[in-house]
Amino acid sequence: MSNILSWIIWLPVIGMLVISLIPRNNSKIIKQIAAITSGIQLLLATYLWQVFDSSIGEMQFMERVEWIPSFNITYILGVDGLSLPMVLLMALIGFIGIFVSWNIDKAVKGYFSLFLLLNTGVMGVFLALDFFLFYIFWEVMLLPMYFLIGMWGGPQREYAAIKFFLYTLAGSVLMLIAILALYFTCGNTFDMLVLMETAPVALNGMLWWGMSAIKVIWVLLFIGFAIKVPVFPFHTWLPLAHVEAPTAISVILAGVLLKLGVYGILRINYTMLPDGVFWFAGALALLGLINVIWGAMCALAQKDLKKLVAYSSVNHMGYTLLGMSAVIAASGMNGSNLISAQAGVGGAVFQMFNHGTISAMLFILVGVIYDRAHHRDIEGFGGLASQMPVYTAFVAIAFFAGLGLPGFSGFVSEAMIFIGAFPVFRTIVIISTLGILLNAAYFLWAFQRMFFGPANEKYNDLPEINSRELFTVIPLAVITLFLGVYPRPFLDLVSSTLNLLIESVVTIGGYAGNL
Amino acid sequence: MITGNFYTDASLVILFLPLLGFVINILFGKKLPRQGDWISISAILTTLVLALILFAIMLKNWDYKFSHEVIMPWIDMGAFKIELGFWVDNITIVMLLVVALISSMTHIFSLEYMKGDIRYNRYYAYLGLFTFSMNGIVLANNLMSLYIFWELVGVSSYLLIGHWFEKNSAADASKKAFLTNRVGDIGFFIGIMLMFTAIGSFNFQDVFAGVSDGEIKGNLLTLAGLGLFMGAVGKSSQFPLHIWLPDAMEGPTPVSALMHAATMVAAGVYLTVRLFPIFTPDALVTIAYVGGFTAIFAATIAITQNDIKKVLAYSTVSQLGYMILAVGVGNYTAAFFHLLTHAMFKACLFYGSGSVIHAMHHSLHNLHDHDTDPQDMRNMGGFHKKMPITSTTMTLATLAIAGVPLFSGFLSKDAILAGTLYFVDQNPQHMILAFFGFGAAAITAFYMFRLIFLTFHGEPKMPKVFEGIHESPSLMTAPLVILAALSTYIFYTLPINLIPWKDYGWFTKLIKAKDSVVAGTPSAKEIYDGVHYMHDLALVLSLTVASIGIGLSFLMYYRSTISSKSWAKRFGTFYRLSLNKYYFDEIYNRVFYQPFLKFCNIVAIIDWDLYDKYFINGFGHVTKLLSKVTGQVDYDGLDQTLVDGVGRSAGGLGKGLKNIQTGRLQNYMLFALIGVIIILIVQYSVIL
Amino acid sequence: MDNLSNYVLISAILFSLGLFGVITRRNGVAVLMGVELILNSANVNFLAFARFGGMNMSGHVYALFVIVLAAAEAAVALAIIINIFNNFRTINVDDVSELKQ
Incomplete structure (x- = not known):
């Protein structure tokens, strides 16, 4: 399988074409085809993981096909230690998402077609190594999302969908400008691997309207990605989109789509504009801090469970930013500083993955109770623990994982982030450790209000979580627990690539030094 | 067994046996006879015996400098490494014994005290989890x-x-x-x-x-x-x-x-x-x-x-x-x-x-x-x-x-x-x-x-x-x-x-x-x-x-x-x-919790009802307003005035010119003649 | 006497008279006569340029064409005028301005 990456990307489209041939009332077959397609994709991704050589930090399984030669646009794919975990995550969450949406009964054909198209878009973003291709996949992903929220969402779905779409599109436009700027300044190429070599040299010292070109491009790209992360103050589309989106879409949105932003910053900003990293790291850490605290405080005040979980995403993604900022510790590449850079960046990537599994779990569980009680008002429950003990146990696992309890993977990544960022941004990290408390506060408070206390008579005959739902939650819980106890498999997978990334940032970023 | 050293092997068993009890009880406790309390109790009594053996060995060795350490890699990213491990010395052994002893006593005491409790198996499971974690603290190096x-x-x-x-x-x-x-x-x-x-x-x-x-x-x-x-x-x-x-x-x-x-x-x-x-x-x-x-x-x-x-x-x-x-x-x-x-x-x-x-x-x-x-x-x-x-x-x-x-x-x-x-x-x-x-x-x-x-x-x-x-x-x-x-x-x-x-x-x-x-x-x-x-x-x-x-x-x-x-x-x-315990709970409530929760509510309101509704949506509103203005300029200004104006002026011109269209051929000829004369004059003057 | 300008002058006078007739007369037959005058002024011109300019025989040929065409034209135009007279009982061209709204 020499073009396994293409298979992974385009398989959902094949599934989508097959679905389009099926009459619209055969909803069961449509669902089965979607599940089989995602299943095969998951198997392919797992196979890729097995044959992937984690000791190599560079791109592997590269594919390169001429596409539009007159503009130097090429179809380039490749996978490394940074994208592989994300591919695995998307394959897993995509597969689980099909089963989460098993109960969809409105326009099933359209839903699953769009769902698979979304899968292709996300996979494409993670695997594309040509900037033009990257941008196309970025937009491909946006479109199905718009329809999935706008047609299958909650009461305010049109508003949420249009807001999500416009907000993200605004970011994409800035990104497009930055892409074109890089294209024209760095030798008319969209090839990311080439740009990584040429951009730092070509942009060095270049001024645009009296501003450093590196800074301008960095900020344009950053805003484009920050909207996706979402970084404060670009975060308000997220709670709305989450609250209105159907469960499976929230799961994909929180589980994978938010990672695209961080992935983009690491893949593009960090490699092509290493000088900008040094310039922006402080702001990155500060934004991370604000995300952590602001997200937690907003979560604490929520009455809607799904909104609480959405704000918890804002909070958790803040840790990622904080960890990423630690990369500048390694300048000079001497021993102890390299430790914190590795801990920080490794923690950030690990946190991305962990947030993927944990928040997916949280949203699935929110969906489970919403399907039964038809509301998500935290105050409206109470005493569910005695009525739905198994469900309670899984919510407890998800909540404890979310609040960073040791034994769950979230703890390892958060600890790594703190340890990594601490030597560089001491005050910021000390303030952000408040997150340790606030995370626990909002999760436990919500847990108490929903599950503890006298049982609410109204919910005496709520059915317990069923086996389909358990099937969607258990794999995520197992992964979270396993990586919490033994994080080696993940960290070994990413460490060579990240070490290479850190090295390139600090060695190339040394050039201009001070912008 | 695993590490080849009795102290650490025994400590590992002491550590993980209660965890095993926890896992079995939480997953299957309800279905087991007596709700699985015997699993927890046998686990904890085994750890007690092992702790006593360790204690006896400590007394026999009579060495206050005794210590033994096991280190295992946990995370290794190159430069960044975390190693976990165990440290066994006399303090550890005494603590292990205390934990095992009190925990055993609690397990036995609870047989009567918790009899008939609705979550009996979970109670024993959690006791196991606690014993595991406490032993973990004791053994940590x-x-x-x-x-x-x-x-x-x-x-x-x-x-x-x-x-x-x-x-x-x-x-x-x-x-x-x-x-x-x-x-x-x-x-x-x-x-x-x-x-x-x-x-x-x-x-x-x-x-x-x-x-x-x-x-x-x-x-x-x-x-x-x-x-x-x-x-x-x-x-x-x-x-x-x-x-x-x-x-x-x-x-x-x-x-x-x-x-x-x-x-x-x-x-x-x-x-x-x-x-x-x-x-x-x-x-x-x-x-x-x-x-x-x-x-x-x-x-x-x-x-x-x-x-x-x-x-x-x-x-x-x-x-x-x-x-x-x-x-x-x-x-x-x-x-x-x-x-x-x-x-x-x-x-x-x-x-x-x-x-x-x-x-x-x-x-x-x-x-x-x-x-x-x-x-x-x-x-x-x-x-x-x-x-x-x-x-x-x-x-x-x-x-x-x-x-x-x-x-x-x-x-x-x-x-x-x-x-x-x-x-x-x-x-x-x-x-x-x-x-x-x-x-x-x-x-x-x-x-x-x-x-x-x-x-x-x-x-x-x-x-x-x-x-x-x-x-x-x-x-x-x-x-x-x-x-x-x-x-x-x-x-x-x-x-x-x-x-x-x-x-x-x-x-x-x-x-x-x-x-x-x-x-x-x-x-x-x-x-x-x-x-x-x-x-x-x-x-x-x-x-x-x-x-x-x-x-x-x-x-x-x-x-x-x-x-x-x-x-x-x-x-x-x-x-x-x-x-009233010096009113500490009340003071904390008044000084920390309530103000903080209020603050969080304010933050959430700022975030959702002000920032998002007015600032972020403000962009939308401003865009809408702008588009309304441009729409107006476009329609009223450009389209209605300029584009249609061209048409209208053409119409007006046509209306004016209609009067020339007399239908009399002679008139047309006259115009043609006049035109020829004008052309001639112009040409003539140009030539001149 | 025997030079180009005299012929051209006569031709111009004929043309002007013809044009005057076409523009001023109301009678359809009179208009037609004006047209004939214009055509003949053109014939004079053709012949004059055939004689004095470089047109040689082609001038005579065109003059013959014009005479033939004028005859055909007069036949058609007179037929139209007769038809107009049959329809409107007049040959005054102002009274048959049907095209004008």
Whole structure:
């Protein structure tokens, strides 16, 4: 399988074409085809993981096909230690998402077609190594999302969908400008691997309207990605989109789509504009801090469970930013500083993955109770623990994982982030450790209000979580627990690539030094 | 087996067996016969046997320098590595034994106490989880795994306090316990980060070596030490984070005995004992003040409490303060000694109170009385006749906690007070620490005997209830008897010494203080000699204050020659303050929780209703407005005026020109002629 | 006398008279006569340029064409006028301005 990456990307489209041939009332077959397609994709991704050589930090399984030669646009794919975990995550969450949406009964054909198209878009973003291709996949992903929220969402779905779409599109436009700027300044190429070599040299010292070109491009790209992360103050589309989106879409949105932003910053900003990293790291850490605290405080005040979980995403993604900022510790590449850079960046990537599994779990569980009680008002429950003990146990696992309890993977990544960022941004990290408390506060408070206390008579005959739902939650819980106890498999997978990334940032970023 | 070394293999089994019990019970407990309690009990009894074997080997080896370490890589990213591992030395072995013993007692006691509970299997499962995490803390050889198990202990405490979560008070208490602990953990983690940043390792031995090499020193080291100490403040319920422990009594009483008296809360003390060598003098003074103040502060609250478990809870806070005080004054082996003896007699007291509550509960149940509080001592009295074993064992444990000779508490408390006296002698400006210590000792003796007298002696306050009181079954009294026996001095001074006021014994011989690695601190030998020098004075003083406390209690609550009511009136303000725990919960509520929650609400409103609705959507509105304006300009200005204007003017022109269209050919010809003439003229003039 | 300008002058006078007739007369037949005058002025021109300019025989040929066409035109136009007279009972061209709204 020499073009396994293409298979992974385009398989959902094949599934989508097959679905389009099926009459619209055969909803069961449509669902089965979607599940089989995602299943095969998951198997392919797992196979890729097995044959992937984690000791190599560079791109592997590269594919390169001429596409539009007159503009130097090429179809380039490749996978490394940074994208592989994300591919695995998307394959897993995509597969689980099909089963989460098993109960969809409105326009099933359209839903699953769009769902698979979304899968292709996300996979494409993670695997594309040509900037033009990257941008196309970025937009491909946006479109199905718009329809999935706008047609299958909650009461305010049109508003949420249009807001999500416009907000993200605004970011994409800035990104497009930055892409074109890089294209024209760095030798008319969209090839990311080439740009990584040429951009730092070509942009060095270049001024645009009296501003450093590196800074301008960095900020344009950053805003484009920050909207996706979402970084404060670009975060308000997220709670709305989450609250209105159907469960499976929230799961994909929180589980994978938010990672695209961080992935983009690491893949593009960090490699092509290493000088900008040094310039922006402080702001990155500060934004991370604000995300952590602001997200937690907003979560604490929520009455809607799904909104609480959405704000918890804002909070958790803040840790990622904080960890990423630690990369500048390694300048000079001497021993102890390299430790914190590795801990920080490794923690950030690990946190991305962990947030993927944990928040997916949280949203699935929110969906489970919403399907039964038809509301998500935290105050409206109470005493569910005695009525739905198994469900309670899984919510407890998800909540404890979310609040960073040791034994769950979230703890390892958060600890790594703190340890990594601490030597560089001491005050910021000390303030952000408040997150340790606030995370626990909002999760436990919500847990108490929903599950503890006298049982609410109204919910005496709520059915317990069923086996389909358990099937969607258990794999995520197992992964979270396993990586919490033994994080080696993940960290070994990413460490060579990240070490290479850190090295390139600090060695190339040394050039201009001070912008 | 795995590591090829008996100590570590045995420790690993001790560590993981309860976890296995937890996993089996939580997954399949409901379906197993007897809800799987036998799994947990056999697991814990096996660990007890192994711990006893380790203890016996320790006694046989008689080597105070013994230690054994296993290190395993956990994370390795190249430069960034975390290694976890185990450290087994005499302190570890003693702690393992304490945990295994008290945990076994709790398991056995609960067989009766928790009989018929709706979540019986989960209760046993959580006990297993707790035992696992506690053993993890004990065995940890590095800050990271210490922190990991620290949190796991916190969560098992959360689960067990909230065991009866249908009660709102239990749910509140469990959350409060977890969150208050987390406040301490913030400091703990900051301390860890400071240490790791400076030294690059979590391992205790590396940390000690790093500190002694001066890789971290001065204020930073003090700060790191205080950060780590903050973890202990949270877990050991020291002032100002003491608020959670009394509320934690909402959990089942055996749990209170195991976690909130003997082991989990002692983890904080254990942490300071383990990390003693890195504390700077400044940090130690702070620790001493926190501990000393907590000791006397909690004792003054315990005086007025009427709930039998609340008295014991505040007594625990106070005793933990003692231990922390001992660490602060440098006599940390005394702290560990007190931890050990306190675990025995306090667990005994809690089981005793559990036995009383159990009896009350059954009696009230038979009377169909659901309003009377079975834990209120004002509803008890004279129980000695009905429950002789409980009464006797509790009295023995009370004698131990009061510091009466022949009992274990006397030895350990004396060591702490001697250490405090020596410290005060060296640093007279900290004189007040001695008052804290001895004052707390007097008050402790007073309120503990108050508890005994109110519960077991005097006239029954509720005769009807009294009728139904019975001694608890033997599964509950057996742990009481065992622990009461372990509260006597003899188990701690064997095999060297039988004199009840000398503390030489296996403990003092096998648990020796290490020198601090911080420059400018007194060496272990100096402290040891100083403590020895102060020993006699401390002995006399502590005996005096203990007898004052006991005597006063005797007169007030047994003989009633002094009226407690009139005293309460005389010290009215103080009485109210003490009864209401100095209003700490209320103050925290008013000063921290409520304002913070309000602030969060404001933040959420700003985020959602202001920022998003007006600013972010503002972009949308502005865009809409702009598009409206441009739309207007486009339609009215461009399209209607300009584009259509062209059409309209063409129309107008046409209308005007229509008049020329006479239909007369001759006219057209004339125009053509005129045109030709004009062309000719123009051309002609151009040519010219 | 025998030079180009005299012929061209006569041609111009004929043309002007013809044009004057076409523009001013109301009678359809008179208009037609004006047209004939214009055509003949053109014939004079053709012949004059055939004689004095470089047109040689082609001038004569065109003149013959014009005479033939004029005859055909007169036939057609007179037929139209007769038809107009049959329809409108007049040959005054102003009274048959049907195209004008």
